[in-house]
Amino acid sequence: MYLESRGFPPEVYELVRDHVVAKRYLCAVDEQYYEGLSEGSKRSLEFQGGPFKGSQIEQFEKDPLFAEKVQMRKFDDGAKIIGAKVPFIDEYREIAVKVLDLARKSESEAVQVHG
Numbered sequence: 001m002y003l004e005s006r007g008f009p010p011e012v013y014e015l016v017r018d019h020v021v022a023k024r025y026l027c028a029v030d031e032q033y034y035e036g037l038s039e040g041s042k043r044s045l046e047f048q049g050g051p052f053k054g055s056q057i058e059q060f061e062k063d064p065l066f067a068e069k070v071q072m073r074k075f076d077d078g079a080k081i082i083g084a085k086v087p088f089i090d091e092y093r094e095i096a097v098k099v100l101d102l103a104r105k106s107e108s109e110a111v112q113v114h115g
Contacts (some may be wrong), residue, residue: 009103014065016070018046022073025060027051036077 003013023041027034030050037045043053052060060066079086 018069022069
């Protein structure tokens with residue numbers, strides 16, 4: 001909700017919003033993924049609704065950002081590697097500003113088209 005309120009487009013804030021959704025999906029379709037979770041993450045999965053079942057899997061696979069959401073979850077998992085070198089948050093500022101500028105420009109153009 002915060003990212004949406006700050007003007008980020010759905011292609012950004014939905015990836016964050018559906019972080020747990022992607023976890024539930026991956027646990028349902030990939031036993032190795034589940035086995036690779038920490039004990040804490042396995043416990044929290046139960047509070048988060050557990051692995052998807054049946055139609056939940058199919059419904060998520062129809063999401064227009066399905067592949068991106070799954071990949072984002074995997075990126076996050078990779079960032080949990082102890083000792084991994086990652087850039088400081090300040091190094092992402094320029095990217096965030098560009099995304100916000102593009103979102104505002106697209107919104108402005110849409111308003112002009114639809115009057």
